Amino acid sequence: MTTEIDPVDVHAVVDGPAGAPVVVLAGSLGSTLEMWRPQVGPLLAAGLRVVRYDHRGHGGSPVPPGPYSIAGLGGDLLRLLDRIGAERASVAGVSLGGMVGMWAAALHPERINRLALLCTSALLGPPEGWTDRAATVRAEGTGAVAGPVVGRWFTPAYAEREPEAVARMRDTVAATPPEGYAGCCEAIADMDLRPELPGIGAPTLVLAGGDDPATPAEHARAIAGLIPGARLHVLDGGAHLASWECADQVNPLLVEHLTRR
Numbered sequence: 001m002t003t004e005i006d007p008v009d010v011h012a013v014v015d016g017p018a019g020a021p022v023v024v025l026a027g028s029l030g031s032t033l034e035m036w037r038p039q040v041g042p043l044l045a046a047g048l049r050v051v052r053y054d055h056r057g058h059g060g061s062p063v064p065p066g067p068y069s070i071a072g073l074g075g076d077l078l079r080l081l082d083r084i085g086a087e088r089a090s091v092a093g094v095s096l097g098g099m100v101g102m103w104a105a106a107l108h109p110e111r112i113n114r115l116a117l118l119c120t121s122a123l124l125g126p127p128e129g130w131t132d133r134a135a136t137v138r139a140e141g142t143g144a145v146a147g148p149v150v151g152r153w154f155t156p157a158y159a160e161r162e163p164e165a166v167a168r169m170r171d172t173v174a175a176t177p178p179e180g181y182a183g184c185c186e187a188i189a190d191m192d193l194r195p196e197l198p199g200i201g202a203p204t205l206v207l208a209g210g211d212d213p214a215t216p217a218e219h220a221r222a223i224a225g226l227i228p229g230a231r232l233h234v235l236d237g238g239a240h241l242a243s244w245e246c247a248d249q250v251n252p253l254l255v256e257h258l259t260r261r
Ligand SMILES: O=C(O)CCC(=O)CC(=O)O
Pocket: 027, 028, 029, 030, 094, 095, 096, 097, 148, 149, 150, 152, 188, 214, 215, 240
């Protein structure tokens, strides 16, 4: 089913001093690198070089025809590391970004320092849910799924409090190229990273949103149970985009983990 082989040059923004330890931030399905805005300042203040990027098929990145695979998306990440001259980097990933991070840490341990996995899963079934979603966006556009998707990103209380922020996120999802969104759905449909996780040697922090309906805390527990030495933290509240809604909880945990010696 996987057709793509060649890595693409993804759109990325690099902040922070050359020579500082690099952290790459990998986002969720339907997002752009803008989703990391709450994390950039704290990570820069901690002395890191912060690299944010758009997955293939998202934001400013090229949109090759799908289906994609987690390995293909991981190849894009490794090519990005090559482009910025980073032999090694830490990776923090939300959801799809976490899946790519797990793949890279398991298959290319020589490139990955530390891993932070947020609101993600090693196996997110059923596959038909993803192939149906891919078919919907190819037929009707990504706007057809943006409302329900963003409904899972934030708690009802946050949506009530910050309707404009939520509307902007919905617009971002709706603006994702249908082929790019669908290709990534097919990558998730095809994914089972569980056999790879015991081979991960990078120190790993696993964070779950306390109220995440898309990747509930049991997915984080399963990941933490399979990666040797992984630390698990379930946030007080927060839905699927807990890195945004619960940035005040997430940022200190990320900084502590990514700057640990
Ligand atoms: O968020 C991701 O990167 C993939 C999981 C997802 O799309 C969650 C949802 O169905 O809302």
